[in-house]
Amino acid sequence: MKLLKEKIQSEGKVLSDQVLKVDSFLNHQIDPQLMVEIGKEFANRFEAEQITKVLTIESSGIAPGLMAALELNVPVVFARKRRSLTLIDDLLTAEVHSFTKNETNQISVSRKYLRETDRVLIIDDFLANGQAALALAEIVKEAGATVSGIGIVIEKSFQPGGDLLREKGFKVESLARIASLAGGVSFVEELEV
Numbered sequence: 205m206k207l208l209k210e211k212i213q214s215e216g217k218v219l220s221d222q223v224l225k226v227d228s229f230l231n232h233q234i235d236p237q238l239m240v241e242i243g244k245e246f247a248n249r250f251e252a253e254q255i256t257k258v259l260t261i262e263s264s265g266i267a268p269g270l271m272a273a274l275e276l277n278v279p280v281v282f283a284r285k286r287r288s289l290t291l292i293d294d295l296l297t298a299e300v301h302s303f304t305k306n307e308t309n310q311i312s313v314s315r316k317y318l319r320e321t322d323r324v325l326i327i328d329d330f331l332a333n334g335q336a337a338l339a340l341a342e343i344v345k346e347a348g349a350t351v352s353g354i355g356i357v358i359e360k361s362f363q364p365g366g367d368l369l370r371e372k373g374f375k376v377e378s379l380a381r382i383a384s385l386a387g388g389v390s391f392v393e394e395l396e397v
């Protein structure tokens with residue numbers, strides 16, 4: 205997605221050859237116009253999948269997840285990383301090891317919001333080792349629902365998550381694929397429409 209790649213080039217900060225900081229438009233301050241375009245792009249890429257629900261993870265997945273859900277005209281649910289006092293329902297849970305924080309969290313979703321009949325689009329901001337997406341897929345499986353796709357805003361293709369998810373048979377669509385962060389951001393060469 206051209207607009208997103210331009211934004212990454214102009215505002216992204218390479219923190220190391222493994223980590224990209226994009227907190228001026230995605231992870232802290234959020235660019236609403238860019239999020240609208242991201243939502244449209246996800247909706248286009250998954251329009252054939254008969255999605256009934258978007259599932260993401262707090263907090264950085266919520267903005268792109270919400271915009272994708274708006275375009276697909278379905279609800280969005282976000283997995284919580286901390287137990288909420290009001291989250292007293294029957295919970296679906298999975299363990300996720302955080303790439304950036306190097307800690308393991310239990311994430312949870314109320315069973316009430318995922319049904320066996322749901323065709324779920326998983327959305328996240330970054331794909332590194334694939335742990336967050338796999339944990340979300342596990343929650344969908346626990347609910348007896350179907351993962352119909354995984355949409356990622358920024359995939360770091362030099363890390364193993366993308367291959368891992370595709371080898372498992374998931375349809376993964378990433379709006380920007382980074383080939384390397386060594387000496388600056390370089391993207392995977394793709395036909396751009």
Ligand code: 5GP
Nearest residue numbers: 223224303304330331332333334335336365
């Ligand atoms: P994974 O579970 O695929 O290893 O990592 C994905 C999660 O880690 C994302 O939800 C994202 O929050 C975080 N993450 C991974 N790599 C980066 C990165 O380079 N920059 C930022 N800002 N977050 C990242």
